[in-house]
Every structure is written in C-alpha cells, then in structure tokens.
Amino acid sequence: MGASIDDTIYAFTVKDARGDDVPLSAFKDKVLLVVNVASQCGFTPQYAGLEQLYRKFRNQGFAVLGFPCNQFGSQEPGDNAQIQSFCETRFGITFPVFAKIEVNGRGEHPLYAFLKSRIPGILGTEAIKWNFTKFLVSKSGAVLKRYAPQTDPAALENDVRAAVAAG
Numbered sequence: 001m002g003a004s005i006d007d008t009i010y011a012f013t014v015k016d017a018r019g020d021d022v023p024l025s026a027f028k029d030k031v032l033l034v035v036n037v038a039s040q041c042g043f044t045p046q047y048a049g050l051e052q053l054y055r056k057f058r059n060q061g062f063a064v065l066g067f068p069c070n071q072f073g074s075q076e077p078g079d080n081a082q083i084q085s086f087c088e089t090r091f092g093i094t095f096p097v098f099a100k101i102e103v104n105g106r107g108e109h110p111l112y113a114f115l116k117s118r119i120p121g122i123l124g125t126e127a128i129k130w131n132f133t134k135f136l137v138s139k140s141g142a143v144l145k146r147y148a149p150q151t152d153p154a155a156l157e158n159d160v161r162a163a164v165a166a167g
C-alpha cells in the first residue's frame with residue numbers, strides 16, 4: 001500500500017505567478033525537480049541547464065518547478081511579472097515558475113518545510129543554504145534526493161532518467 005497524500009508533495013498547494021492556487025497533485029505521476037531560483041545570482045545561468053533537462057525528459061513524465069526566492073543576498077528583487085518576463089526572455093523557460101516564496105524562517109512555505117524535513121542538507125541541517133538548491137521527487141510524490149546549489153543540472157541527468165524509468 002502506498003503512502004498517504006499527506007506524506008507526499010501532493011498535499012501542498014502553491015501560487016502561480018498570477019496568484020492563482022495550483023495543487024501539486026496536478027503533477028501526480030510525474031518526476032519533479034523542485035528548485036528555488038533567483039535572477040541575479042551567480043547560479044542563475046543554471047536556468048539554461050534546467051530548461052535543457054526539462055525539454056529532454058518532459059515527454060517521459062518529468063517537470064521542473066521553479067520557486068523564486070529573495071532570501072539569499074536579495075538576488076530575486078523583482079515582482080512575479082518581472083520574474084516571468086526575465087525567465088522567458090533571457091532563458092526561454094517553458095517549465096512552470098511559480099510566485100515568489102520564502103524557503104527558510106518564519107515565513108517559509110509549507111512545501112519547503114516538507115522537502116527539508118524529508119532530506120536534510122549537509123550535517124543534517126534543514127535550512128536551504130542558497131539559491132538553486134534542488135529536490136528530486138518521485139512519481140509517487142516522495143522526496144528522493146537533495147542537491148547543492150552548485151550542482152549543475154546536467155549532473156542530475158542520470159538520476160532523472162532512473163526516476164522516470166522507475167515507473
């Protein structure tokens with residue numbers, strides 16, 4: 001018997017860039033890469049690699065979910081419309097980029113509290129250390145792996161391929 005929805009990413013609802021609710025259950029049966037993103041970060045060029053990964057595997061049941069966050073060096077100062085425009089014009093992003101959220105602290109989004117509790121970072125710390133921390137989620141909604149901000153999206157290709165193949 002599988003895990004209850006409360007034990008998966010599907011228990012959460014997020015806001016899209018227009019402020020509309022999006023239940024993550026809409027992504028059920030897809031492998032997900034959840035990433036906190038920023039437009040003025042040294043890792044911002046990873047947007048291109050994330051898009052390449054998305055395009056390579058999207059027809060096999062894979063999606064990248066971007067969550068802009070301004071908690072690290074104020075590197076995502078724009079509003080949601082500015083962020084969307086930046087992603088589309090600068091990197092041709094076609095994967096979903098949601099409304100800006102907080103990933104740490106008192107205002108942290110419950111999705112990130114869940115992700116961090118399932119797979120803590122280095123030395124067991126749960127806090128997100130910087131922009132472009134990545135979480136790989138299985139088709140059943142379980143958190144599989146956590147990747148550091150400096151991990152290039154191309155380095156995740158084998159893990160994504162395995163998760164997609166796992167059915």
